[in-house]
Amino acid sequence: NAGVTQTPKFQVLKTGQSMTLQCAQDMNHNSMYWYRQDPGMGLRLIYYSASEGTTDKGEVPNGYNVSRLNKREFSLRLESAAPSQTSVYFCASRPLAGGNLAKNIQYFGAGTRLSVL
């Protein structure tokens, strides 16, 4: 059971380069999220997708775009990377909320460590 899989695990970019971070989950979850984690801080939400075909901005969306390709996959794109985007990026997924409160838990991938020089 793979859970949430993120690729790549590490990446170094030069300022201005573009790249896409991939995320896939095999738990049939409806909602997916992208967070970034900076030193000494908690995670901050970049974008999320409540369900297939929908995406919404989070707290820090500037400089990023997302695509919910299908129910399994949610990608994060940096069109023109900047040093301020050096961070660890986490993808998470969550089952459809409802009467069962256990469905409110988010499950995380292992993270992508991105350095922008």
Next chain:
Amino acid sequence: AQKVTQAQTEISVVEKEDVTLDCVYETRDTTYYLFWYKQPPSGELVFLIRRNSFDEQNEISGRYSWNFQKSTSSFNFTITASQVVDSAVYFCALSDPDSNYQLIWGAGTKLIIKP
């Protein structure tokens, strides 16, 4: 606005000591959920516990226990008889249904257990 505060940036104890990690939250919602996650040195995020706002019953799981008090907006985490493997960064987080269960995170507490 929602906010989670973990005032303890770093805690260092000797193995077998008990340690409590503090978490204070702010929200106007009556329905909300509180979480603790563990981030070991390897970097992954591991879910530990979820508590909903209507359930103030304390919970114990092995050496871990959680104390939820709505009156003080706190959700503290205690590790009894700490072990070196407990060394990690621990995050407290808050979510509510109105924001699609987005997680609002505290800054984390780095726990160092010395042998």
